[in-house]
Amino acid sequence: MTDPGGKFRFKPLFIDGIHVAYGKAGVLSDVSMEILPGRITCLLGANGAGKSTLIRAVLGLTPPRQGSIAFDGMDITGAPTHAIVGKGIACIPEGRRIFPKMSAQENLLMGAFQERSKELIRARLEKVYGLFPRLAERRAQLAGTMSGGEQAMVSIGRGLMSAPKLLIIDEPSLGLSPALVNENFRIIRRICEEGTAVFLVEQNVRQTLAIAHYGYVLSQGRVVAGGLPAELKENEQVRKAYFG
Amino acid sequence: MDLLLQYCLNGLMLGMMYALVAVGFTLFFGVLDVIVFSHGDTVMIGSFAGLATYWWLHSTYPGLPAGWAVLLVLLAAAATVALLGIIVADAMIVPLRKGPALNTLLATMMLGTVLRESIRLFFPDGSNPQTFPALLPGWSWRGGNLILRFDNLVLFCGGALIIFLVHMIINRTRLGMAIRAVAQDEEAARIMGVNFRFVVLATFALGSAVAAFAGVMNGMYYSEINFSVGLLLGAIGFSAAVIGGLGNIYGAILGGFIFAFLQTIGAVAIPFASAYKDVFAFGAVILIMAWRPTGLIAEPSSQRV
Ligand SMILES: Nc1ncnc2c1ncn2[C@@H]1O[C@H](COP(=O)(O)OP(=O)(O)OP(=O)(O)O)[C@@H](O)[C@H]1O
Ligand SMILES: [Mg+2]
Numbered sequence: 001m002t003d004p005g006g007k008f009r010f011k012p013l014f015i016d017g018i019h020v021a022y023g024k025a026g027v028l029s030d031v032s033m034e035i036l037p038g039r040i041t042c043l044l045g046a047n048g049a050g051k052s053t054l055i056r057a058v059l060g061l062t063p064p065r066q067g068s069i070a071f072d073g074m075d076i077t078g079a080p081t082h083a084i085v086g087k088g089i090a091c092i093p094e095g096r097r098i099f100p101k102m103s104a105q106e107n108l109l110m111g112a113f114q115e116r117s118k119e120l121i122r123a124r125l126e127k128v129y130g131l132f133p134r135l136a137e138r139r140a141q142l143a144g145t146m147s148g149g150e151q152a153m154v155s156i157g158r159g160l161m162s163a164p165k166l167l168i169i170d171e172p173s174l175g176l177s178p179a180l181v182n183e184n185f186r187i188i189r190r191i192c193e194e195g196t197a198v199f200l201v202e203q204n205v206r207q208t209l210a211i212a213h214y215g216y217v218l219s220q221g222r223v224v225a226g227g228l229p230a231e232l233k234e235n236e237q238v239r240k241a242y243f244g
Numbered sequence: 245m246d247l248l249l250q251y252c253l254n255g256l257m258l259g260m261m262y263a264l265v266a267v268g269f270t271l272f273f274g275v276l277d278v279i280v281f282s283h284g285d286t287v288m289i290g291s292f293a294g295l296a297t298y299w300w301l302h303s304t305y306p307g308l309p310a311g312w313a314v315l316l317v318l319l320a321a322a323a324t325v326a327l328l329g330i331i332v333a334d335a336m337i338v339p340l341r342k343g344p345a346l347n348t349l350l351a352t353m354m355l356g357t358v359l360r361e362s363i364r365l366f367f368p369d370g371s372n373p374q375t376f377p378a379l380l381p382g383w384s385w386r387g388g389n390l391i392l393r394f395d396n397l398v399l400f401c402g403g404a405l406i407i408f409l410v411h412m413i414i415n416r417t418r419l420g421m422a423i424r425a426v427a428q429d430e431e432a433a434r435i436m437g438v439n440f441r442f443v444v445l446a447t448f449a450l451g452s453a454v455a456a457f458a459g460v461m462n463g464m465y466y467s468e469i470n471f472s473v474g475l476l477l478g479a480i481g482f483s484a485a486v487i488g489g490l491g492n493i494y495g496a497i498l499g500g501f502i503f504a505f506l507q508t509i510g511a512v513a514i515p516f517a518s519a520y521k522d523v524f525a526f527g528a529v530i531l532i533m534a535w536r537p538t539g540l541i542a543e544p545s546s547q548r549v
Contacts, residue, residue, distance in 0.1 A: 061431060081437075082434065082438060093432065093435055099424070102428070109421070110425055
């Protein structure tokens with residue numbers, strides 16, 4: 001994809017026919033997707049469908065047995081995670097995974113681990129604090145002692161600190177109050193508008209389809225549907241699973 | 245009174261040595277969740293590498309000033325042992341993580357034997373104790389029956405400096421931040437872009453280099469080394485790390501001094517049989533473990549690094 005305007009800063013993430021297994025237990029079979037720049041792409045699917053496993057495969061934590069993954073025009077299949085991250089992919093992982101014995105600010109700094117420029121890091125830190133003023137007040141507090149909502153802010157802020165080309169978000173709303181969930185969706189939309197592509201796994205199907213540009217549905221390790229949000233709402237599988 | 249003070253001085257010296265060994269155990273456990281049983285023998289290799297360096301320096305540059313000699317011996321010992329640590333981590337410990345943790349335990353125990361036997365068989369006259377040179381001038385300060393040796397003072401300050409450096413590396417550098425991140429959540433650290441393999445190897449280099457200092461310190465303190473010194477030092481360092489709460493660096497340092505303190509008490513309290521001081525100290529460690537199973541300053545969730 002050429003992009004003369006400069007808003008779309010990378011070639012898409014291509015997932016091409018990957019098979020992923022933990023030991024002998026196959027989880028994903030023949031999964032193919034395209035995650036395009038400038039868009040929010042969402043991934044729906046029941047518990048255990050393999051959504052987080054797909055993310056692990058993209059990040060190189062559980063490399064695929066077959067198939068290939070390419071990002072920004074480069075093959076990243078089987079590359080070590082830090083190299084994949086270095087290409088411009090960041091992740092807000094399932095379950096937040098903050099560093100409990102580090103302060104909120106150190107957690108944020110970990111998000112920019114590969115960034116060497118002190119100025120850039122400081123600017124991004126200020127931006128995250130602008131987004132979450134609460135974190136600015138509590139920057140010295142150990143993240144492990146923060147409330148669940150505050151920890152979610154740390155995790156989201158940490159994901160933004162590398163200013164990634166593609167941000168992968170795995171269930172950021174889990175355990176948050178409706179107000180915070182709404183706030184999350186607002187932030188995700190804003191991240192996308194600022195030029196970061198978003199790959200979003202969410203359980204709030206209505207809200208997710210409301211902000212997404214494109215979506216896939218995963219069921220028992222296979223892609224069973226892919227399309228525009230309006231199409232997915234009409235999709236038989238999605239309706240059965242989510243809209244009763 | 246002087247005698248008591250003398251015991252305390254010696255105890256501080258030993259405590260520093262044990263703390264340096266314990267820091268390695270606790271660092272390795274922090275990043276990889278493994279107990280590296282061969283770490284005591286790594287200390288021993290450090291002693292012998294220092295001795296070999298001294299021999300070489302002595303024959304090649306006979307007039308070398310004492311300060312330079314000590315520095316070069318330390319650097320050479322640290323470099324040798326750091327390299328050994330890197331190789332052991334990369335070739336053995338990281339690959340073994342795919343299997344049960346007991347395999348690592350067993351493999352590092354066997355590695356310890358290999359290291360000991362290698363020195364015994366291949367170091368010149370390695371099966372006999374070797375005289376370790378007094379690298380520093382034999383000045384000492386005397387007050388009554390109290391003797392304060394100059395070289396001990398230097399070694400103690402050097403040890404304190406090393407502990408301070410480790411503290412700075414862990415808390416103030418990018419590598420240290422990565423080490424702490426890996427210790428707290430390995431996978432999250434990877435997702436943040438930390439090169440896991442590099443961090444593990446750097447940690448092993450660091451912990452081993454610190455052990456090398458303890459090895460040279462041990463040689464200079466006792467003026468003698470042998471191929472099996474690592475057995476006791478390893479057991480002591482491991483105990484110290486456990487008393488302090490495995491994974492906690494400051495706990496390990498505290499544990500080292502506590503162990504030396506226990507040995508000193510053992511020696512003072514049973515003067516007619518100070519040979520039992522280790523029995524007393526290890527017995528006390530067992531009691532401490534029964535009283536505080538997760539270590540003296542461990543937090544409920546078992547603090548890491
Ligand atoms: N480390 C693992 N070892 C073995 N099996 C695993 C592992 N992680 C996940 N699985 C299995 O893989 C399947 C897919 O899990 P995954 O976490 O990808 O689902 P998910 O779609 O993210 O579900 P959820 O919505 O509950 O987060 C599940 O059956 C799960 O039990
Ligand atoms: Mg999941």
